[in-house]
Amino acid sequence: MMAESRYETLARTLRRQIDTQVWLPGDRLPSLRDTCKQSGLSLMTVLQAYQLLESQGVIVSRPQSGYYVAAATHRPVRHSPDERLHAAEQVDVNDAIFDILKAGQDPAVVPLGSAFPDPTLFPQPRLARSLASAVRRMSPHSAIANLPPGNEELRRSIAQRYAQNGIEVAPDEIVITSGAMESLGLSLQVVTEPGDWVAIESPAFYGVLQAIERRKLKAVAIPTDVRYGMDPDALEKALEIYPIKACWLMSNFQNPLGCSLPPENKARLVGILQAHSVALIEDDVYSELYFGSERTVPLKASDYRREILHCSSFSKCLAPGFRVGWVAAGAYAERIQRLQLMSTLSASVPVQLALADYLQSAQQGGYDTHLRRLRRQLEQRQLAMRHAIIREFPPQVSVSQPAGGYFLWLDLGDNVDAARVYQRALAQGVSVAPGTMFSADERFRHCLRLNTSFEWGPHTARAVSILAALVAEEIKG
Numbered sequence: 001m002m003a004e005s006r007y008e009t010l011a012r013t014l015r016r017q018i019d020t021q022v023w024l025p026g027d028r029l030p031s032l033r034d035t036c037k038q039s040g041l042s043l044m045t046v047l048q049a050y051q052l053l054e055s056q057g058v059i060v061s062r063p064q065s066g067y068y069v070a071a072a073t074h075r076p077v078r079h080s081p082d083e084r085l086h087a088a089e090q091v092d093v094n095d096a097i098f099d100i101l102k103a104g105q106d107p108a109v110v111p112l113g114s115a116f117p118d119p120t121l122f123p124q125p126r127l128a129r130s131l132a133s134a135v136r137r138m139s140p141h142s143a144i145a146n147l148p149p150g151n152e153e154l155r156r157s158i159a160q161r162y163a164q165n166g167i168e169v170a171p172d173e174i175v176i177t178s179g180a181m182e183s184l185g186l187s188l189q190v191v192t193e194p195g196d197w198v199a200i201e202s203p204a205f206y207g208v209l210q211a212i213e214r215r216k217l218k219a220v221a222i223p224t225d226v227r228y229g230m231d232p233d234a235l236e237k238a239l240e241i242y243p244i245k246a247c248w249l250m251s252n253f254q255n256p257l258g259c260s261l262p263p264e265n266k267a268r269l270v271g272i273l274q275a276h277s278v279a280l281i282e283d284d285v286y287s288e289l290y291f292g293s294e295r296t297v298p299l300k301a302s303d304y305r306r307e308i309l310h311c312s313s314f315s316k317c318l319a320p321g322f323r324v325g326w327v328a329a330g331a332y333a334e335r336i337q338r339l340q341l342m343s344t345l346s347a348s349v350p351v352q353l354a355l356a357d358y359l360q361s362a363q364q365g366g367y368d369t370h371l372r373r374l375r376r377q378l379e380q381r382q383l384a385m386r387h388a389i390i391r392e393f394p395p396q397v398s399v400s401q402p403a404g405g406y407f408l409w410l411d412l413g414d415n416v417d418a419a420r421v422y423q424r425a426l427a428q429g430v431s432v433a434p435g436t437m438f439s440a441d442e443r444f445r446h447c448l449r450l451n452t453s454f455e456w457g458p459h460t461a462r463a464v465s466i467l468a469a470l471v472a473e474e475i476k477g
């Protein structure tokens, strides 16, 4: 076989870059001169490579302007339904999570398995104005001024919201992070050493399982009820058996169950953990999404010792893509800052400034007006999907009834494999989150979590009908 010439090698490299969408249709390719400089090849060799691609119709030349990627070469990488079915066949926790997040990005799939709220629910134009204004006003020193614990005005606005909720948190106790995921990870790091035991919910948000795995911790899964949350008796028993260092739980609108702890259980859980000197990491990202007129009360409200690590973010209630969260870390604030300085350094400065601007200029009620509308829409959408599920799914299927958030938890019955439903639904353009994602074992294999935040209309109604038919088939065997 003849060796490939240099221009053919270059042409092949460029072709690969176009196929993998490094360069999109209409993009101008690097100039001949720049390519010579970068590759060390002669102008003649580079020109030959470009001409070869031009003769293949991959790129076009425009006089006086350069070479551009031709429109016809754009072949977006799409999974056919069969490919998806195959890709999802060996579902383990991580594969399923990755597939579901990916499927959520495919506009052709109805993303009922996604954890993200419907992106159209948020005040995008208003946030864009805050971002533009923040960037305009940003001083050259702001990168340094906003190092951990983070932007002062933003921390003060968050502290004011705690105060409005009757919770005393000083701005200095708050550390701004890249989403709640970072605040939860840092909190876990600050209160544990690898090999320690951590009490978690069962089922639990998959981020918990991943964080525990990453930090090489051992988990004790505490039974968590679909209405009342973590079982205090079971927690107490676990504390007698295992040397548990920390407990990670959600007091409001738990993911995936949607449950909230009743007030008496909140007090009891805090008491049990304090009595055993176990650190409490409270994941409270859905707290603003309550349906009734009553605000949610976090465990942090009874934290007289400043020991609870209360983690939250704007990802679910205001600005999903901004990746801004925080931890009200009490006595741990200083140590959290040090860990952050050693890992991600700080949350992105322009988005911190933008949220500070939004919360301050919206102080006259703009944020609360947005939240009220968001809650109303989420409640209506949940109601509509829940009714459709009750109407269309086989009667053996039970469905949760959360008082906030945007998840429904379905128990399909012991003989139904939700991982199969997940695979078959994805092949028909609907994603769901199978129960296997929320546990390190197969305990919830017969359960599903559905995201109810999307507008209720023909599209979502059809997705629910598809699921109902699939589940009915699976039940029949």
Ligand SMILES: Cc1ncc(COP(=O)(O)O)c(C=O)c1O
Pocket (backbone or CB within 6 Å): 115, 116, 178, 179, 180, 181, 182, 205, 207, 250, 255, 283, 285, 312, 313, 314, 315, 316, 324, 325
């Ligand atoms: C329970 C729970 N905690 C934490 C997070 C992560 O929040 P963030 O997007 O702010 O990192 C999520 C996101 O899905 C979640 O559902």
